[in-house]
Structures are given as structure tokens and as C-alpha cells.
Ligand SMILES: Cc1cc2nc3c(=O)[nH]c(=O)nc-3n(C[C@H](O)[C@H](O)[C@H](O)COP(=O)(O)OP(=O)(O)OC[C@H]3O[C@@H](n4cnc5c(N)ncnc54)[C@H](O)[C@@H]3O)c2cc1C
């Protein structure tokens with residue numbers, strides 16, 4: 057049998073172990089970590105799902121080897137936690153029993169100890185050690201790490217490697233990238249030492265080299281050790297890919313897989329986790345350059361999820377392995393679907409950063425497109441319903457579609473009606489926005505999966521009380537969404553005003569100068585899209601912050617893009633009327649001024665379609681409401697509620 061993706065599907069020997077294919081689950085921390093550092097059953101279930109989904113190796117992260125000095129977050133898993141071995145052994149076993157290699161990331165935060173902590177009080181007052189004495193931009197004082205401490209941490213890497221092997225891990229990763237301790241020593245940005253651990257490249261690599269020796273002494277020859285490094289720092293004065301290749305050459309005989317990521321800690325987030333504004337695979341060239349300099353197999357990472365692209369990366373020899381994080385949150389079964397040649401079934405991540413932002417704000421792990429993530433333990437299977445019911449889903453946005461798929465998988469007979477001629481709901485507005493193309497594609501993919509699961513989809517069908525009663529469903533899942541708010545200001549009905557939700561319609565023409573009324577997420581993104589098309593854009597927002605409803609990870613990246621594209625912003629400013637000249641605004645003191653514009657784009661928010669909901673409420677014995685028709689929100693809310701509503705029937 058010929059495989060559709062033969063290179064991605066082929067095994068690779070690394071040391072004395074075999075990767076069953078070339079797709080690895082990149083390190084992802086799971087936030088359910090008790091203070092003691094135990095690996096919980098819910099964390100084990102999170103990692104197990106990726107092994108079940110076909111990944112060749114699954115990396116548990118982030119285990120700090122010297123908790124006294126090295127915590128980069130407020131809580132960490134700790135292989136050495138008293139009585140904790142059992143949790144790690146269960147997790148390693150849960151990964152291995154599905155045929156994947158169980159790996160664990162060993163790390164130390166160095167001078168950023170506590171920098172990313174949710175609960176900063178945990179680490180307040182702790183001394184921060186880095187390669188050299190310095191003060192960080194946030195005022196944190198960093199103390200040069202004494203040689204005795206370097207030696208202690210080196211030994212700790214070995215101790216933890218030994219514990220990992222004892223727990224049943226059959227691979228491990230040493231983290232020397234993303235600006236953490238070992239990277240800090242490699243970097244000319246932070247390492248100004250004059251002893252054996254600073255100065256020349258050889259000296260800067262000494263700590264890493266000794267750590268790898270310590271690890272090797274603990275795990276023995278052939279045990280697969282993966283080294284994660286940044287292939288370039290992307291910071292003025294930082295090392296570039298040539299120097300990264302030299303570092304790799306110095307240590308390649310101590311490792312079995314070289315994992316090339318990118319960037320430093322400060323300002324490096326969007327480089328390490330390429331955002332929707334980056335090309336997919338934008339870091340591959342780093343792996344490819346370094347691979348030319350070394351013999352050890354090389355892995356690449358960052359924004360990968362397209363099987364065609366990943367197959368080409370392996371086939372052309374740019375890298376030997378591809379690693380994915382967010383893509384496997386969105387669809388843990390991506391590797392299995394690739395190997396089986398079912399790439400059309402893959403649900404793609406659209407890089408919204410809900411996964412990261414939720415951890416920072418609530419301590420949860422969530423995904424917009426996959427409601428099971430973070431709750432794997434309670435959602436091992438979609439349970440079959442005891443009796444098959446007739447379910448009418450009203451609305452073909454993400455909420456209705458997720459509900460329809462799940463209800464059909466449970467064995468119900470499902471009809472989904474959408475009043476427009478196309479699925480997608482509010483996401484139809486993203487059709488012409490290049491950086492949202494993956495989000496636009498999402499409901500189309502859900503539609504395909506719904507049909508495949510047996511859902512009957514009726515487009516161009518508005519559900520009225522008459523239609524609903526004629527169908528006689530047992531259950532109505534109502535996901536009719538929201539509609540744009542039109543502010544009652546003079547001139548808003550003028551020809552020069554366009555609702556943001558209509559921007560992707562073919563008959564809509566936008567002038568060269570645009571004033572965006574409403575600087576929430578939608579107004580900012582639509583304004584950015586128009587600025588990228590070369591329009592002159594001004595965004596007006598009543599609140600003191602732009603994109604206040606965007607998540608904490610996406611927001612700074614979006615604001616940076618807006619700045620880059622020359623968007624003018626007025627916050628704490630109200631739009632008071634639209635005239636033929638543009639948008640008249642009032643500042644905080646009530647002073648009026650004109651923003652000259654050919655087009656005013658109105659993006660002041662959405663209101664739920666409550667009247668539709670109420671008209672259908674008594675058309676079936678069971679009536680459940682889903683998504684924006686309850687309260688306008690985000691895709692994650694709609695899909696999560698859709699999934700659980702379908703489980704509730
Ligand atoms: C411009 C824009 C950009 C956005 N960007 C993001 C983003 O980047 N990330 C994010 O997470 N969220 C974003 N959102 C929010 C997100 O789109 C919504 O939260 C989500 O679409 C809600 O899904 P839903 O299924 O509840 O409703 P909708 O997506 O609104 O779908 C409701 C559907 O019901 C149909 N319908 C209504 N009445 C009937 C009826 N009687 N019969 C049949 N069908 C009917 C409608 O035509 C519509 O297709 C954005 C919203 C907008 C408007």
C-alpha cells in the first residue's frame with residue numbers, strides 16, 4: 057500500500073529507540089499542578105490523548121531540576137516530589153501503552169525564575185540567578201551564578217534524568233532554548249562572564265555540555281536525549297543561525313535529536329509560537345540551515361499543521377522530524393489521520409492563543425476548536441445515547457455545528473438548518489481576511505465532519521416556529537447567534553457606513569480613508585486588515601484600551617501589528633455623528649473633532665438574537681441554547697457549549 061504521506065509516516069531510529077513516524081508532540085505544560093509538583097491523573101490523560109492520536113513521542117513539560125532557584129512558573133511538576141514518582145510512572149505508562157515514546161522536558165528558568173508565574177507572590181523575594189550580574193527591563197536584579205551553583209544544577213539535571221528513566225520515560229528533552237537558563241549561558245546577550253563559562257562560544261556552551269554529560273551518565277548510552285535550542289535569537293546583539301550551528305556541532309555527539317525552535321524570552325513569544333500574522337513554518341529555515349552542519353537528526357517546530365507542508369519538509373531533507381504543539385490541541389489525532397491518509401478529517405488550529413491565555417488568566421487549558429482539551433479525563437469517549445432522538449439544530453455557526461457533530465456521534469438523528477446559503481455564522485465575515493483564513497475554514501471543516509457523522513444539513517432554511525413544529529423534533533439545539541449593534545447616532549444610516557460583519561461581502565466597497573467606529577477585537581482586526589490592503593485607518597474606541605476583549609496573548613501581538621501598519625488610534629473617544637466628511641468624535645472632555653474618512657466601518661458590538669430564541673422555545677420538549685444567542689462571546693464558548701449541550705440530551 058502506498059502511503060499518502062510516506063516521509064511523515066516513516067519511522068526513525070534515534071539512539072536505541074524508534075520514533076514510529078516523524079510527528080512529535082512538542083512540550084506543552086498542563087496547568088493542573090499541585091504545589092507539591094505531582095503529575096495528576098488529569099495531566100496524564102492530557103498527554104495520553106496525544107499518544108493515542110498517533111504522535112511518535114509525547115513530551116511532558118516543564119520539569120524544573122532545581123526548584124530552589126529554577127522555577128519559571130509559580131507551579132511546576134517535580135520528579136523529585138516526595139511520593140510523586142507514581143504519578144510520573146502512570147503518565148509515562150499511559151503514553152507508552154499507545155506506542156509513543158514518553159519524554160519529559162528538564163529545564164531551569166535561570167534569571168526569569170517566576171517571570172511567567174500566575175501567582176507571583178510564590179516567588180517574590182527569591183534570588184534570581186543568571187550567567188551575569190544584570191538588571192532586567194522590569195527591574196529584577198539578576199545575580200551571577202556562582203560556579204558551585206552551576207555544578208549543583210549540572211548534577212541536578214543528571215539526578216532528574218535518572219528519576220525520569222526510573223519512572224518509565226524512554227526519552228527526555230533538555231531545554232536550552234526560549235531564553236531559559238542554559239540558553240542564557242549560550243547567549244552573548246546575557247553571558248558576560250570572564251571565567252570558564254563565558255567569553256568564547258566554546259566556554260558559553262560549557263554549561264550545556266556538562267549538563268548533557270551529567271544526563272548521559274544517568275541514563276546510559278543510546279538513551280534518546282533531545283536537545284531543544286533556539287536556532288537564532290532574533291534580537292539585536294543576539295546569536296544568529298551560524299552561531300547556533302556551531303553550538304549544535306559542539307554538543308551533537310551527546311544527543312540523539314536536535315530540536316530547533318527560535319527566540320529569547322523577552323519579546324520572543326510570537327517567534328516561538330508563530331502567530332496568525334506569521335507564515336506557517338516560518339522557523340523551518342533555521343532547522344534546515346543547522347541540519348547542514350550536523351549529523352544528528354534535526355527536528356523543526358513552529359506553526360506547523362499542514363500535512364503537505366510537513367511532508368515536503370521531511371522529503372526535501374530540511375528536517376528529519378516535525379514537532380507540533382497547538383496543532384495537537386486542536387486535533388490530537390492529526391498524526392494518525394496523516395498516517396492513515398485522512399488529512400481531510402484534520403481540524404486545524406487557527407492560532408487564537410486561547411490555550412496560552414487561559415493558563416495565564418484562569419489557570420485552565422482550553423482550545424477554541426476542541427472542547428475536550430483540558431478535560432480529557434472526563435471525556436475519554438463521546439458516550440452513545442441510550443435512546444436515539446430527533447434533534448433539530450438551528451444555526452450553522454461553530455456552536456450549532458459542534459453540537460450537531462457531537463449529537464450525531466452519540467447516535468441521534470440530527471438535522472441542522474442554516475438560514476443563509478453558507479455555513480459559518482459570524483465567521484463568514486472572515487472570508488477576505490488573510491490572517492483569519494484558518495478561522496474562516498473552521499466551520500467549513502465542521503460542516504464536512506457533520507455530514508460525515510450523518511447530520512442532514514439544510515442550507516437556506518430559516519427555522520420558524522411553523523417549520524420547527526412541522527418537524528416535531530424531540531430536542532431543539534438553538535444556536536442562532538447574534539447580530540450587529542447599530543449605534544443611534546446621526547448619519548449612521550449613510551451610504552458611507554459599512555457594518556464590520558458585512559466587510560467580506562462582494563458588493564461592499566471601502567474607500568481609501570477609513571474610520572473604524574469601535575476598537576474592540578473585531579474593529580481592530582478589521583481595521584488592521586484594511587491597513588494591510590493599503591488603506592489609511594483610524595480606530596476610535598470609547599474605552600481607554602484597544603481590543604480590551606482580546607485575550608492576553610493575542611492582544612499585544614495584534615496591537616504591535618496595528619502599530620506596524622500605521623493605524624492611528626483614539627481611545628477614550630466617542631463617535632458622535634457620521635457626516636459626508638467622515639466621523640465626528642468627542643474626546644474625554646467632550647471636545648469634538650473630525651476624522652476625515654471616505655468610509656466609516658461600524659464595529660460597536662453584537663446583540664444576541666433573543667427574539668428568535670424565544671419564538672422557538674416551546675417548539676420541542678427539550679430546548680437548549682448555545683453560543684452567541686445567549687451572550688455574544690468567542691468561538692471557544694460556542695463550541696464548548698455546543699459539545700456539552702449535545703452530551704446533555
Ligand atoms: C467579525 C467577527 C470576528 C470574530 N472573530 C473572532 C475570533 O477571532 N475569535 C473568536 O473566538 N471569536 C470571534 N468572533 C466571535 C465568534 O464568531 C462567535 O462567538 C461565534 O461565531 C458564535 O457562534 P454561534 O454558533 O453561537 O453563532 P453564529 O456564529 O452567529 O451562528 C449563528 C447562525 O445562526 C443562523 N441563524 C439565525 N437565525 C436562524 C434561524 N431562525 N434559522 C436558521 N438559522 C438561523 C445565522 O445565520 C448564523 O449563521 C468574531 C465575531 C465577529 C462578528
Ligand SMILES: Cc1cc2nc3c(=O)[nH]c(=O)nc-3n(C[C@H](O)[C@H](O)[C@H](O)COP(=O)(O)O)c2cc1C
Nearest residue numbers: 082083084085117118328329358359380381382411
Ligand atoms: C499550551 C502550550 C504550552 C507550552 N508549554 C511549553 C513548555 O512547557 N515548554 C516548552 O519548551 N515549550 C512549551 N510550549 C511551546 C511549544 O512546545 C512549541 O514550541 C510552540 O507552541 C510552537 O509550536 P506550535 O506552533 O506547533 O504550537 C507550549 C506551547 C503551548 C501551545
